[in-house]
Amino acid sequence: MELIEKLKILADSAKYDASCSSSGSRNESKNGIGATAFSGICHSFASDGRCISLLKILMTNSCIFDCKYCLNRRSNSIKRALFTPEEICEITLNFYRRNYIEGLFLSSGILKSPDYTMELLIKTITLLRKKYHFGGYIHCKAIPGASEKLLKELGRLVDRLSANIELPTENGLKLLAPNKESKKIDKIMQYVKENQSKRFVPAGQSTQMIIGATKETDLEIMNKSAAMYKNYHLKRVFYSAYIGVNHDSLLPTLENPPLKRENRLYQADWLLRYYHFKVNDLLNENNPNFNILVDPKCDWALRHLDEFPKEINECSYQDLLKIPGIGVTSAKRIFSSRKVFTLTFDDLKKMGVVLKRSKYFITCNHKYLLDPSMYQKKFIESNLILEEKTPLKKEYEQLRLFNE
Amino acid sequence: MNNVYIYNDTFLSLLNLIDYLILHHIKPYQIKNSQYQSTLLDNVVHLAIEEKDIAGKIVREMGSYSLQQMYYVFLSNVEAKELILYYFYLNGLKYYRDIFKYRNLKCVDKVLKIAKLVQNECHKYKGFVRFKEFNNHVLYAEIEPSSDCLEILSIHFKRRLKNEYWIIKDVRRNLLSLYDKKEFHIVDGTTFSLDNILESREEEKIENLWKAFYQTIGIKERKNDTCRRNFMPKKYWKYMLEVKSEL
Structure with a gap:
């Protein structure tokens, strides 16, 4: 098989992984090529608007597992391919020299056994790091069920490790990924958390969940995410709207991927971060799903209108953060500037505050921008819904907001 | 009198001039670099100023962040950037390190916004620069930035591609950055000829691999052109092989 053919197959099989960040590491090759940028760098943007930072490929798309949602499951009859370690190094280095990429994101289907697969990954990355002295970013998937010794070896070679939890509950896993056990993934995360350092997975670990x-x-x-951030100090949890690539009675049939839900x-x-x-601020048993029409922060504010409007020149930093339309950066700017002068609505605009959302929830120097008699939930809510940029697509038909 | 003060094109000479004007209570009509074409109404002034450690002074009085932000403004292509820096420095001598808290001052707001634009452009180019290999060992890239990113990019690639020979050409300003595996040198495009260069034999094969990867990695069901253009505006596409054909 030609190299280009392999690349197409193995990039196609890897593309559903959402992660593409290249941040959090400060390494530099001493006698070879490559260095990482702490902020991460995007090198291109794909037709779906997602950033391309790393050469995202699988070692192989052959797999002994049969996870229902996965394109590469054993029972699918698709073209299979396997890269040799040398081939991966060749592509990575050639792309890196020309500044197409920030590094490599290597994952793999399970070949023979978890240990065997993990050894292949290690062999490839060792070659890249030791023979070619590659100092760019490497993100590698840890294979659930592989031995701790191999995990230790791999962690020393890469910037970031990740193991995908895929489904938030054990029941979900049993249903769709009978070969996967969340125990094995927990074990990886626990090990990485305990050993993380400048020399071991310096950019930390991340994971991904399929939504819908x-x-x-x-x-x-969200509870699962919060627990993982707390217990395993994850850098990121990625959410990936489910796209039906397989037909199976156990899988839902969605016309469009639930992108808005993913966004929420x-x-x-x-x-949270x-x-x-807290998760409980945003959702509860009676209200277990996000409002598709307004973002979670606005939604929270609308439910707590008695705590608003907040006075920009007086309220605490924590309170500034709770105001829709004010982000961490603008909250910091407000906090430092208001010590030296009294802020007006005009100043807020200059500082990057999104007034079209925040104007309902703030006073500046005890002035409210709108007619105070309009301070009503219904009015504010309908205006905020109109401010939402993207028009709603079909994906919401199944949601409670319309069907009740 | 419309006094236009001229500096000799470097960042430090501009700072020295501004410092001199402020210390002598001179309010300039304009400050311009040596390429300035004067008009009938202008009175062009060249001052002989004793160079001092102006960068050190700014760092001491206003902090290193101020100096950095001022440098980014200097790299921008904003028409009145020199005057903006003049007023920024004037206020800096009044408010010292607190200067950035005064966002209600026009000059502070402008400095921060322009610096941000320049930083963004430099950062985008760190990702979007595309090298081609010539003569089997030299990497060559062309860029066309609004602001003068070449030095910042060179520092970036010096660290990253340290064992390579590379050349980056700023097409707009006709400047070249040449790297010889030790240091980079920024030279005028007319002083260095790029004849006798030949694309390496492997080049097309690798470019095709990259294009194939690019085509494959996007998810059809999530196609989103607006989002792509927001992150990667079309002005960058001309030199990016994977999207050039879509222009």
């Missing part, structure tokens, strides 16, 4: 393949609610998904989960994920929100 099983019936889990957003509450279950990412927004909420940010609120940078805005001091």
Whole structure:
């Protein structure tokens, strides 16, 4: 098989993994090629608008597992291919020299056994690091069920390791990925957490969940994420809207991938990590899914209108973070600037505050931008819905908001 | 009198001039570099100024972040950038390290916004520069940035491609950055000829691999052109082999 043919097959099989970040590492090759940038660098953007930072490929798309949702499952009759370690090095180095990529993201189907597959990955990356002295970014998948010794070896070679949890509950896994056990993934995450250092997985670990393949609610998904951030100090949890690549009675049939739901989960994920929100603030048993029409922060604010409007020149930093339309950066700017002068709405605009969302929730120098009699949930909510950029597509038909 | 003060094109000479003007309570009509074409109403002034450690002074008084932001503004192609820096520095001598808290001042707002634009462009180019291999060992790339990114990019690639010979050409300014595996040198495009270069034999094969990868990695069901253009505006596409054909 020609190299280009292999590349097409093995990139096609890898493309459903959402992760593409190349940040968090500060390495540099001493006597070879390559260095990492702490902020990460995007080298291109694919037709779907996702960043291309790493050469994202599988070692092989052959797999002994038969996970229902996966393109590469054993029972699918698709073209299979296998890269040799030398071939992967050749492509990576040639792409890297020409500045097409920031590094390599290597994953693999399970060949023979987890240990055997992991050894192949290690062999490839060792070649890249030791023979070619490659100092660029490497993100590698850890194979669940492989031995701790191999995990240790791999962790020393890469910048980031990840193991995909794929489904947020054990039941979901049993249903769709009978060969996967969350125990094995927990074991990897625990090990990486305990050993993480400048020399071992310096850019930390991440994971991914598929959204919409099983019936889990957003509450279950967010609880799982929060638990993983807390227990395993993950750098990121990625959410990937389910795309039906296989036909199976156990799988849902969705016309469009639930992209808006994915978007809401990412927004909420940010609120957990940078805005001091708790899952319980955003969702609860009676209200287990995100509002598709407004973002989670606006939704929260609308449910707590009694705490608003907040006075920009007086409220605490924590409170600034809770205001829709104000991000971490603008909150910091407001906090430092208001010590030296009294802020007006004009100043807020200059600082990057999104007034079209925040104007309903703030006063500046005790002035409210709108007619105070409009401070009503219904009015604000309908305006915020109109502000949402993307028009709603078919994916929401199944959602409670329309069907109730 | 419309006094236009001229500096000799370097960042430090501009800072020295601004510092001199402020210390002597001179309010300039304009400050321009040596390429300035004067008009009838202008009174062009060249001052002989004693060079001092102006960068050190700014770092001491206003912090290194201020100096860095001012440098980014200097790299921009904004028409009145020199005057913006003049007013920024004038206020810096009043507010010192607190200067960035005063976002209600026009000059502070402008400096931060322009610096951000320049930084963004430099960062984008770190990803979007595309090298081609020539003569089997020299990497060559062309860029066309709005701001003068060449030095910042060179520092970046010096660290990353340290064992390679590479050349980056700023087509707009006709400048070349040449790297000889030790240091990079930025020279005028007219002083260095790029004849006798031949694309390496493997080049087309590797470019095809990259194009094939690019075509494959996008997910059809998620196609989103607006999003792609937001992150990767079309002005960069001309030199990017994977999207050039879509222009």
